[in-house]
Amino acid sequence: MNLYPRFDFDQVDFVTADTHFSHARISELADRPFATVDEMNAELIRRWNETVSPTEVVLHLGDVALGPIEESIGITAQLHGRRFLVPGNHDRVSPATQSKKAIERFAALYEAAGWTILPEVIEGTRRGYRILASHYPYKGDSQESDRHTTHRPRWDDGIPLLHPRPRPRTERAPVPRRRRRPRLHARPLHRNRRVDPRPPRRRTMARHRNP
Template identity: 75%
Template sequence: MSEYPRFDFDQVDFITADTHFGHQRIIELADRPFGSVDEMNDEMTRRWNDIVGPDDVVLHLGDVALGPIEESMAMTRKLNGRRFLIPGNHDRVSSATQTKAAIERFRPLYEAAGWEILPEIVEGTRSGHRLLACHYPYWGDSQEVERHRAHRPRNDEELPLLHGHTHARDHGPGGLEFHVGVDAHGFAPIPFARIDEWITTIHPGLTRLNTAIRDAREIVTSYENVPWPEMDALYYTQGYNDLRAVLGELLDALDAPEPDSHHDEALPDGD
């Protein structure tokens, strides 16, 4: 069964992280090309709304706003789209840095600005491929010490991970990770189509196989937990149809072509 809460990645049109609206010091800390925090706020808002439409869905992987938080969150109301937020360490709704009381206090402020707050790590599928999303990468930080280790995802299954946090400017994808922070992507959200292109290059058969196996196990487990007297013909019919669907996915995954040699060379060595 899935270790993390489920999220529907198929609905997402754009993804981003680490906007830091209202944060004066991030200009210096991340060497951003803005002369003032007002310029940064205005330019990132313009770039966001230039590509994101009112009906688009955006997944933000944390650190959305700092500074005077009431003012900073209020300005994010101008951002287009339905906006999901996975909290980062600088968000006032993050269990990595905030108390439960603080999260309860600030959550309405985020929601009033149009943010739908998700758990700190989510798992789901995109066109059948399993994905994780979290503010933090498996490894790495914007500082010398890897902070918030307990709030990072486990890498037991080697699943592709979408993340922010590092403020790296020289790359997006790297091995099993894709850094989506604005510092690496022109200070704007990126189309999820770029994630689609990337995910098909890593373990193309494995991600689909893991998804199919997990779904089959969840269906079998759901039947094992139902007392026999409550199971009727309609229930069996639904179960048969469900099993046919997941077994079809499993067979498709097993028939998937092996990755090309250059894909194997791109797999991480544990760095």
Template identity: 45%
Template sequence: MAPDMTTYLTSDLHLGHLNIIRFCDRPFPGVGAMNARLAELWNETVTPEDTVWVLGDVALGSLDESLAWVGRLAGRKILVPGNHDRCWAGDRALRTGTPEDRARRRAAAHDRYLAAGFAEIRDSPVETVVGGHPVLLSHFPYEGDSHGEDRHVEHRPVDRGGWVVHGHVHTSWRQRGRQVNVGVDAWGGRPVATETVGSLIDEGPRELAPLPWS
């Protein structure tokens, strides 16, 4: 019998990013401990047969060192890039120069993340079904931010009355209305199963605070 397969959602690991520890009050003395604990929590949760949607901001710092952690994470990983990912369509380096230059740099950026261990990269928000509900998977919520003002407004999905599953806001909320934040800072450092997100949607729009770190 084939093993059960689960789909998970997560965001904003910020592997290798020293300042995120202070900014989000993550309980680590440095990036080495943070990276190791994020990988441990991931691999305690996800099996090699599972799929994980990573909704952006996977790695910063020394990118070659930070991205190397992706290959240590279990499951089939699909990236929807965020504003801190070098393969994000809105990255300044991918929006300057001739069309040929932009296409070349974009292909090279994609190849870098694919080589690190992602199976796919989706450049735009993805329409899918979570727990029987149609949702949009996006790095950005419809509105709200972790910096007190809405950044990257031109890259945000349009609110047409549906649900959005997102990252970007770190500790600002776990759920706000029809916005469900699957970032690690809202879920104790772990990816969250689609069944869990579907249960939140079943309960309807409401306000939920982040969970503590595992």
């Protein structure tokens, strides 16, 4: 029995997420090496189209674009490939952050730019293995508390989940301190010590006979 809408993962050639086209602060927040938004958008499009051919399939796991959505989503029409979108919290078609009326209004913009909008959680198989995909993990968040919990996969029952979200701050691995190298204390060998190559004799116990 399927808990979520079905999707054919075998058709997918690339998976990506969090492109954040036209996001004015993403270079600062994510340490991207761009001086302006226009420079970032142009480079994202160039790298995408160098990698993806017009006939290949891309699954985008949310947060495509921000800013004035008519302009930012319109830019993504230049991207190659058949493009499927699992909405993230920053997408204007996200049930987690947008009303039904807003989603209906913005969906046409995404579709005109070549996006096929999928549900927030999808299920299917990849080479025979069952997997899920979502913008959100089962649990954990980049913030101190979990957000949008009702829009995530319902529970973690061991099915692999494709998602782009980082581990929560409380679970991130600490930076290990530099440790001193342990000193190696080698025992000196006795050069003149003879080694008998024969195996040691097997010691046996004499049986005690009763008189």
